[in-house]
Amino acid sequence: MENQTPSQNPNSVSKFSFFQSNTAKMIMVGILSLFLLIPLNLVQSLIRERSQRKNEVTKEITQLWGNDILFYGPILKVPYKTYSETAVVDDKTKVTTIQKQAHLEYAYFFPSELNNKTNIEKVDQLKRSLYNPIVFKANIKFNGTFQDVSFDKISVNEEDVLWDKATILIKTTNLKSIKSDLKININTNDYSLESKSDEDNYFGTLETNSFVYKSNEKLTFSFEMNYNGSNSLQFIPVGKTTTTSIDANWDSPSFIGNFAASDTTKKVTTKNFHADWKILHINRPFSQQYTEKIPNLKGYSYGVKLIEPVDEYQQNERASKYGFLVIGLTFLIFFLIQTISKKSIHIFQYTMIGLALIMFYTLLISITEHSSFTIAYIIASSAVIIMLLLYSFSVLKEKKFPFFISISLLILYSFIFVIIQLENYALLVGSIGLFFILGAVMYFSRKIDWNTN
Structure with missing residues (x-):
């Protein structure tokens, strides 16, 4: 009987093919998105800690000055x-x-x-x-x-x-x-x-x-x-x-x-x-x-x-609550580009992208304490968008898709900024925005053959 090499084993080929499939990549990206909730939660804890510190200092001052x-x-x-x-x-x-x-x-x-x-x-x-x-x-x-x-x-x-x-x-x-x-x-x-x-x-x-x-x-x-x-x-x-x-x-x-x-x-x-x-x-x-x-x-x-x-810590906390949405939509954009362009993006590269998105919130809270929330938001979002633009050039080896990613992130951060500023219409505008985002994802993914590797 002729012996089969590991590369010739049908079961091995089948397992290897699964890990290269779109389904496996989606699962790994989804698990990574959930894992990034840990550092995102730490950032939210930092915001609450800074807000509590502000309240303590304010209470100390008002007790001395007058209640x-x-x-x-x-x-x-x-x-x-x-x-x-x-x-x-x-x-x-x-x-x-x-x-x-x-x-x-x-x-x-x-x-x-x-x-x-x-x-x-x-x-x-x-x-x-x-x-x-x-x-x-x-x-x-x-x-x-x-x-x-x-x-x-x-x-x-x-x-x-x-x-x-x-x-x-x-x-x-x-x-x-x-x-x-x-x-x-x-x-x-x-x-x-x-x-x-x-x-x-x-x-x-x-x-x-x-x-x-x-x-x-x-x-x-x-x-x-x-x-x-x-x-x-x-x-x-x-x-x-x-x-x-x-x-x-x-x-x-x-x-x-x-x-x-x-x-x-x-x-x-x-x-x-x-x-x-x-x-x-x-x-x-x-x-x-x-x-x-x-x-x-x-x-x-x-x-x-x-x-x-508008309390700057409340604005930062509201912004951080949209963190999972930003991470999920950004990963989705990269995943669709990877699928359409047949470019390979490693899970490590997704991790770096996710950490860059979380760094936005630490930049935002630290700059806000020395400036206004609006200025801090512009600086932090610009820094993250530029970083991901340069990183996308290196990963995707072309210019068209990185610019598309940058424009998408610019629209996403602008959309979230508008929601944070609104009070009475935040839910309405947010729901309409998410509806159009879902429509855009459905449009760009309509011709993808998900059965191919």
């Missing part, structure tokens, strides 16, 4: 007496006597009218390393009146009200960042505001010394406060009629809280914004006066939050 501001007041605080009776039995005589004991309680009254005008100035000199947190200086001017202050609704005798011990309270979350000498003008007289201990663990309390107030007397007030703050400024509408006007040199405000700014006067430009509020007591679910304790009102605030229009 978010939530303000409400002024509040008229009037003490009054209540009485309790206790039966006391004498041990010797067994005679019962009733002892009457006085207790001091407090009533809190909100203003009839409260107006404030606020000016916010963005501060830029607190940049630390690569990070520039949103911090500001706020000048807030208040004026208003207290009217019809009485104890009729709580059934307290007039002689039990200590009108000569009345004080004014102001509550705020950011006592440490107040930068002005605090005085309040009450009926043409100035009174100093001092920090007081309070059971409230959320708000800090400022209170005047006592002054003489008469029942149903109209009390006018005005005061001004200067703050260092960060991120947001909010108020609670304690006035029976509350009006607020805010101006700021910031182009990206987010109007937050339970009450909307007036659409007729609200104005946002590329350099600043203006907003007004007018809130009536019937618009809010709390009363004008309280006894014993004021309830938690922080859920009824309104105001503005200064936001970054």
Whole structure:
């Protein structure tokens, strides 16, 4: 019997032919694409780590400079007496006597009218390393009146009200960042505001010394406060009629809280914004006066939050989420060119191409931290496209296909950049784009004989 050499063995030839087939090459390229998800995931972890570092630095700076501001007041605080009776039995005589004991309680009254005008100035000199947190200086001017202050609704005798011990309270979350000498003008007289201990663990309390107030007397007030703050400024509408006007040199405000700014006067430009509020007591679910304790009102605030229009780390994270799409489509382009042109591209060369595509994201995040996202995207994508163009010249040994690859990558990166910039229409544009990409792949692959090696 004649012996067969390995090269003459039909089974060996069949196995060798399979590994040279289009099916085997597609499987290997697919496995490589999945394998490249590992370094792509590491890049995404790097982006999240850098974003977390930014948040830590921002938090550190804002704690030193001043946190978010939530303000409400002024509040008229009037003490009054209540009485309790206790039966006391004498041990010797067994005679019962009733002892009457006085207790001091407090009533809190909100203003009839409260107006404030606020000016916010963005501060830029607190940049630390690569990070520039949103911090500001706020000048807030208040004026208003207290009217019809009485104890009729709580059934307290007039002689039990200590009108000569009345004080004014102001509550705020950011006592440490107040930068002005605090005085309040009450009926043409100035009174100093001092920090007081309070059971409230959320708000800090400022209170005047006592002054003489008469029942149903109209009390006018005005005061001004200067703050260092960060991120947001909010108020609670304690006035029976509350009006607020805010101006700021910031182009990206987010109007937050339970009450909307007036659409007729609200104005946002590329350099600043203006907003007004007018809130009536019937618009809010709390009363004008309280006894014993004021309830938690922080859920009824309104105001503005200064936001970054586009966070560079969020843009980088969104870009990295399209990484698998870029790798898959690029490999598909090379695979179709390899199949059509009968050029051989080794799996190692596919690996180098995939790593070059992943390097795009490390370049993008590192350049973004020193520049804008747009500039970083142009530089990083241009570098990767040029690298793959030169590499394609070496691999494919001709000019037509490398230029086609470069144009395809340019279109792909441009398409992803547009999707990242869009918000409301990102899904729509992305779906339409992918539909056309699928159509292009079907068109160019329609005449390929997949049964040939």
